[in-house]
Amino acid sequence: MSIIRKNISRKTKAKAIALAGVILLLTGYVIWDVLCSGPLTALLSNHDRVVEFVERMGFFAPLIYILLQIAQIILAPIPGQVVGGVGGFIFGWWGILWTLIGSTIGYLIMIIISRKFGRSLIEKIFKKSAMDKFDFIFGEHAAIILFLVFLLPGLPDDMVGYMAGLTDVPIKNLIILMTLGHIPTIIITNYIGMGLGESNLVPVAIVAVIVVIVFALALWQKERIISFLKKGKAEEDKKEDENQ
Numbered sequence: 001m002s003i004i005r006k007n008i009s010r011k012t013k014a015k016a017i018a019l020a021g022v023i024l025l026l027t028g029y030v031i032w033d034v035l036c037s038g039p040l041t042a043l044l045s046n047h048d049r050v051v052e053f054v055e056r057m058g059f060f061a062p063l064i065y066i067l068l069q070i071a072q073i074i075l076a077p078i079p080g081q082v083v084g085g086v087g088g089f090i091f092g093w094w095g096i097l098w099t100l101i102g103s104t105i106g107y108l109i110m111i112i113i114s115r116k117f118g119r120s121l122i123e124k125i126f127k128k129s130a131m132d133k134f135d136f137i138f139g140e141h142a143a144i145i146l147f148l149v150f151l152l153p154g155l156p157d158d159m160v161g162y163m164a165g166l167t168d169v170p171i172k173n174l175i176i177l178m179t180l181g182h183i184p185t186i187i188i189t190n191y192i193g194m195g196l197g198e199s200n201l202v203p204v205a206i207v208a209v210i211v212v213i214v215f216a217l218a219l220w221q222k223e224r225i226i227s228f229l230k231k232g233k234a235e236e237d238k239k240e241d242e243n244q
Helices: 002-036 039-045 047-057 060-074 080-091 094-125 129-133 144-152 158-163 171-195 201-218 222-243
Strands: none
Touching: 002 201, 047 080, 060 080, 060 094, 080 094, 080 158, 080 171, 094 129, 094 144, 094 171, 144 158, 144 171, 144 222, 158 171, 171 201, 201 222
């Protein structure tokens, strides 16, 4: 038992150090970019030019963004938070609509891929050991558990999204669950992106800091969150067995 606890402790410490390192690097880059008028500062200071350029593209601008959002959903390595922020920066509040449209289409394609090619293909994309941790999503209460996975930050919702296609939940219900679960993240990331084009960055900075803290805490407590979801399903299954 002591060896297991030591391994878990080291693993948790490694994750915390890695996360802190990433945050420090990002913070350092932002400071350098502001002080040296780097590419990020140049982009943010030319917000009007960016919007003017996008408006000249007409209908193709939101179409390209929707395609980018679809790619972000299907291809896990692309960070959705960054894409959502870009949508808010370029399109303002309209970015939420375009993000929802792209996300919904992406979810549909993701589910179709899962149901057509099965688990064998998904295990080639993600580690089998990681997938095995979330096998508890299968069962009678899959819809509720899936919604919580998509809603809570820090969980691998891209992998679980593919696994969701293997459940017995109807496609229409899955898309609704995925969309509703991701709406808070979509609104927040678009708001942050939209705020970057404004002169007063204080509200955006406050929201961004809160988001980073919540996300960091969620990653730190990831295993506990997963255990909580597993426990909830086990208790529900136990009640079902007692009622039969």
